[in-house]
Amino acid sequence: MLEEIEAYANKGDSKNIPSERATILIRCLCRMWSSFEVEEKGFFTVPFAWRLLFCVDPLLEAVDTAERFSFLRGIFEDKTVNPPILALLLQDFETQHGRYTDKGPNEDKQAISLGELLELEPVFKSRCIDAIDSGTALSQYGGLNFLWMLSQLDEELVKHIKETLVTDDISLAKVISYCTSRGKTAVRLVVETRQVNKETLSEFINVEEAYSRIDAFVTTREFLLLPKETQKDVVAFLIAMANNKKSRPTDGLVAEETIQEELQRKVNAIQRIEV
Incomplete structure (x- = not known):
């Protein structure tokens, strides 16, 4: 299914895809991604997480630029989209702007502006804090996979989280x-x-x-x-x-x-x- 979506998004000019259809696909992928259970086989297997970006990046190009940021903000505020998925998206956008990476900015691939990116960061941070406080970060496999991205935004916060997270053996x-x-x-x-x-x-x-x-x-x-x-x-x-x-x-x-x-x-x- 993912290969079909990726091929569809990259077929010719992705801007030929209706904007509404692109947003539906992105929203569904982000909401469902945490439920996919995949055994990665083969010595040179592409990390499964990358496949989300292989689909989302070209689909975003089909979303009207005037609506793109408000749509993405809605994804980041959507309680059914887990923080590890948001971390994948945010790191992708940060990399496009040359942030938290050794690579320079790629102006041709920037889905949103730097100002819009900076507006998404506090939304992401809030969602991560909620996941820790509510315990959902520990209730799902891979639920802590937002910590690296969060540490780039607030190192002291992540340090505090790490110091207080292993109070019981299940958490450990x-x-x-x-x-x-x-x-x-x-x-x-x-x-x-x-x-x-x-x-x-x-x-x-x-x-x-x-x-x-x-x-x-x-x-x-x-x-x-x-x-x-x-x-x-x-x-x-x-x-x-x-x-x-x-x-x-x-x-x-x-x-x-x-x-x-x-x-x-x-x-x-x-x-x-x-x-």
Whole structure:
């Protein structure tokens, strides 16, 4: 579907697309994006998040310039569009103006003016604060993926958020998941891996304290209530930490197959205790 939309938006001159139709497509994509669950396969797979911009950027060119900013402001104020999606859009607009990037401005690709961009920033900041205060940022997988963009606008605010976010173990598990990246390592075979960025995690909590807390947490029923992907991220963190303690450094990379096996062992152990 996304490939069809992207092809439609880029077919010939995107300005031939009716403005109203372009806004409907953009609004639907932004509202639904967080619900898409995609397993990124292939060693050179394009990050799924980029596909949103591949569709939105050309579609925006079809939106009447006189209406474009008011439409985008409506997207940023729309409570059904999650802050991580807004962060993707905002970073795209910032990059077009050469902000928070090593690249210079690209005047041919600027969807909105600098003044309009500066008006969107406080709206984005407010939405992020609401997501933290309401707990929705921790209730969804990837719900914290706005922190980098927010830190560019208000570093002190993000520092405060990080210092107060891990008061309970479920929140800590979500933060570990936020700090976890997925990738693939090619040796003889291409192996799917996960890696927790300990430096990023240390901005939230002492890594050793996190290990101690999570090691106990994964033996409880609460652990099973987490989304499956968050469970895997947590187990990857525990395996990487255990390997380091055994003087078996692996650069923190843990194979997906190893994670799945260890996760199943922990789930079985919890279920045996309940029986």
